Amino acid sequence: MHGKKILYLFDIDGTLLHAHRAGRDAFDAVFEARHGIAGASEGVRYGGKTDPAIVEEIFVARLGRRPDADERAAFLDAYLPLLRARLAVTGVDVLPGVRETLAYLREREVPLGIATGNIRRGADEKLAAAELGAWFELGGYGCDSAIRAELVARAIERARERHDVMEVVVVGDTTHDIAAARACKATVCAVATGSDARDLLAGADAVFDAMTELPAWHAARFA
Ligand SMILES: [Mg+2]
CATH class of the missing domain: 3.40.50.1000 (HAD superfamily/HAD-like)
Structure with a gap:
């Protein structure tokens, strides 16, 4: 010190x-792949919120229930490569x-x-x-x-x-x-x-x- x-x-x-919406687009792509609903983030504000809180908000909005811990972890694992790919395109x-x-x-x-x-x-x-x-x-x-x-x-x-x-x-x-x-x-x-x-x-x-x-x-x- x-x-x-x-x-x-x-x-x-x-x-x-x-x-450039890379995070939001990656979240939407994961949700569509796993639950068959496109544009799941529509109407969800991301600013200042945490990733796990956003996943929960999308689940509640589209499925009427909260994700369990395994679903949330699997969602965020699936999100990372998609985020990386989008960042590589958009910068x-x-x-x-x-x-x-x-x-x-x-x-x-x-x-x-x-x-x-x-x-x-x-x-x-x-x-x-x-x-x-x-x-x-x-x-x-x-x-x-x-x-x-x-x-x-x-x-x-x-x-x-x-x-x-x-x-x-x-x-x-x-x-x-x-x-x-x-x-x-x-x-x-x-x-x-x-x-x-x-x-x-x-x-x-x-x-x-x-x-x-x-x-x-x-x-x-x-x-
Ligand atoms: Mg911020």
């Missing part, structure tokens, strides 16, 4: 990158200012982590497609918990195993990110680059139109 640290935890979709767009912000924080020896509703292997696929994976030393994921606040807490626990964390900053694009950060007593920055419009994000400590604004906020906040 080398002094007290400010830990940053970044959401992935809508915050670091856009994956991902890294959002403006993301690489510069990560470099800025790294220069200041800020530990960087992920806090995402994606299961770990899905998160890794998206980060690899964006060539962003190397920036992050730890994370909390949808496979840690279907409840976002719990996976954020797990990421913080993992960080505390290796750093003396004095403050946590969660960066996300939805009200779910804000609520989860609050439950963990973290500071939260919202970026209006994802599924929730800027006026919905007013509960954050800072709201940015884009990640490009984060370094100046960090400099002022932690001067």
Whole structure:
């Protein structure tokens, strides 16, 4: 341990990158293959939700019941190769200012982590497609918990195993990110680059139109 640290935890979709519906399309393809219903996600909002919670929502919407643990695990196993294949076709767009912000924080020896509703292997696929994976030393994921606040807490626990964390900053694009950060007593920055419009994000400590604004906020906040 080398002094007290400010830990940053970044959401992935809508915050670091856009994956061009790769996740949603892969979920729909799995559901159609397993249950014969196309477009199963229609009307389901994905932003800020965890993968296991989305699987459950689709099951309830289309089959009128929740998946059991085996069905959910099998669904997510089937999802990964389809996600990988879609990412290979569509690629991902890294959002403006993301690489510069990560470099800025790294220069200041800020530990960087992920806090995402994606299961770990899905998160890794998206980060690899964006060539962003190397920036992050730890994370909390949808496979840690279907409840976002719990996976954020797990990421913080993992960080505390290796750093003396004095403050946590969660960066996300939805009200779910804000609520989860609050439950963990973290500071939260919202970026209006994802599924929730800027006026919905007013509960954050800072709201940015884009990640490009984060370094100046960090400099002022932690001067
Ligand atoms: Mg998001």
